[in-house]
Amino acid sequence: MRALSIVAVFTLISASAQAQETDNGALITEALSAAPPEIAASAAVEDWKGNVLRGGYNDWICYPTPPGRGDAKCPMCLDATWRDFVKARVAKTEFKTDSVGIAYMLAGDCPVSNTDPDAKAPTADNQWINAEGPHLMVILPDNSMLEGMSTDPYSGRPYVMWKGTSYAHIMVPTAGNYHHRGMRHDGFGRHGHHHGKKHHGSGPHGHHHGKEGMMQQGTEN
Secondary structure, three states: OHHHHHHHHHHHHHHHHHHHHHHHHHHHHHHHOOOOHHHHOOOEEEOOOOOEEEOOOOOOEEEOOOOOOOOOOOOEEEOHHHHHHHHHHHHOOOOOOOOOEEEEEOOOOOOEEOOOOOOOOOOOOOOEEOOOOOEEEEEOOOHHHHOOOOOOOOOOOOEEEOOOOOOOEEEEEOOOOOHHHOOOOOOEOOOOOEOOOOOOOOOOOOEEOOOOOOEEOOOOO
C-alpha cells in the first residue's frame, strides 16, 4: 500500500512538471513573437515575476502578455534602456537616459492612451488606441529631439506617445500595422470605420516592475 502511495505521488509530480513545461513553452513562444527572428533567436525570456523561462545570449529580454489582459495580446522584447524605462514607470519617477532604447512589439499591443501614461480607459481627449498593430518603440536621450514629430496615432506613420512627459517615446508602425487599428474618442477609426467595443486598460507601456521581475499595471502597458 505504501509503495502504491509513493508511485501515485511521483506520478502526480511528473504530470505537474510536464504541464508546467507545456505552459512555459507556450509563454516562451508568445514572448518571442514580439521580436524579429534575428533577436528572438538568442533573447532571454522571463515571466512577469522575473522567473527565467529561457536563457539568452544577447542583451534582449522578451516577456509574454501580462496576466489580466483578456483576449488581448501584447508580448514585448526590451533592451536594457527600455527595462530601465519600465522601472521608472513603476516607481513613477522621472526617466532619464543617455542612450537610445529600442523595444519590439511585433505581435501588437493592448489598449493604451497616447497622451496619458496612467489612463485605464478611453476619454474624450486621451487619444485612446484600441488595438495597436505591430510596431517598435524608440527612446531618445533628449526629448527635445521629438519636437516637430506628429503625435497622431491614427495616421499610419511614426508618432510620439506620451509627449510632454519623461516617458515620451516614438512609436514606429511596422509591416501589418493597418492605420494602427486606432480608435478616436467617438469609437470610430480615422476613416470612419467602427472598431468594435472599447477594451478597457492602459497600454503595455504601464508596466509594474517587481522586486525581481516586471509586472504590468493592472486594469496594460
